[in-house]
Amino acid sequence: MLNRGNKFKIELKAPFSLDKTLKSEQCPADLWFFDENQNYWVSYIPIEGCWVKVMLRQNQNIIDGEYLPKECEIKEKLLEKLHYIFQFEDNHDNVLSAFSQKDDFLAKVVRYCRGLRIMRDLNKEYRILEAIITQNTSIRMIKIMQRLLFLNFGDMIQIGDDKIFTYPKIEKIAEENVIDLKKKCKLGYRAQYVKDIAQQILLGNLSSQKLEKMPTEEAKKYLMSFRGIGKKVSDLILMYGFGKGDVFPLDIWIKKAIKREYFESQEVSEKEIYKWAREYFKEHASLFNLMIFLYERRGEDRYYNYCVWR
């Protein structure tokens, strides 16, 4: 590695793949990018007021890590956060082999997704705003919009040689006028939603503390009471912001796959798919949702080199 920062190692005790996880295009993976020259994954994490550059590389069952700046003595805290983000210790093997027996499609999906984890975001408020901009657009555009949010509403800081922008500040978004927000960040009609929700978060009406205490169904109703948050967006927020394992975000990829594999390509309503998924996957719905999403998009372009931070 750079050999300039502080080094650490994480020993993996369960099957885990950094590549599968970060190339999966799950929402929190957008905060990581692959540095092709250095051959490691990079992200930036705030720890006790200090922004840290984190670099990771996997070698068999070892994650080699390094962070900057060197004078930050936060190794233990950083490891704690990385465990929270990646869930290294989650061993899904029993669940995966059980579901592989259920049908051939799942067997293929499970094989393809070996080592995949559902990530969690440290910044719940950002996760809420980011989920809103995912509606009716492409993964490519989602990354562009995120980068523009960082650029326009984050603070510029320097870590080593990197000049980056921190997470977009909710207060700044809340007071920006909608036309400018729309133009600056290419948010389209989502700009009004983003601004409104930012205000609701600041007012304490949309509270992540409240959300954390709620069971899934209640949390979903709560989220959907805000304009701009519907079924799908609330599922994404709960899955990636609040670690809910029993949600099932329905986008076109999932709908297509479920219809094809389980309803003989017949027309099925969203309601029926939700009901079916709850019964079929039970408390593991989120995990299989992400695996099917990844499997279905296996031939699509990936943008894991794209950096939202600068």
Next chain:
DNA sequence: ATCCAGGCTACCC
């Protein structure tokens, strides 16, 4: 050019 993308709201019946 028309259709589509990790959908939602408002309004129709």
Next chain:
DNA sequence: GGGTAGCATGGA
């Protein structure tokens, strides 16, 4: 309750 036009934006 279910069904759908309109919505901003850029890529195919």
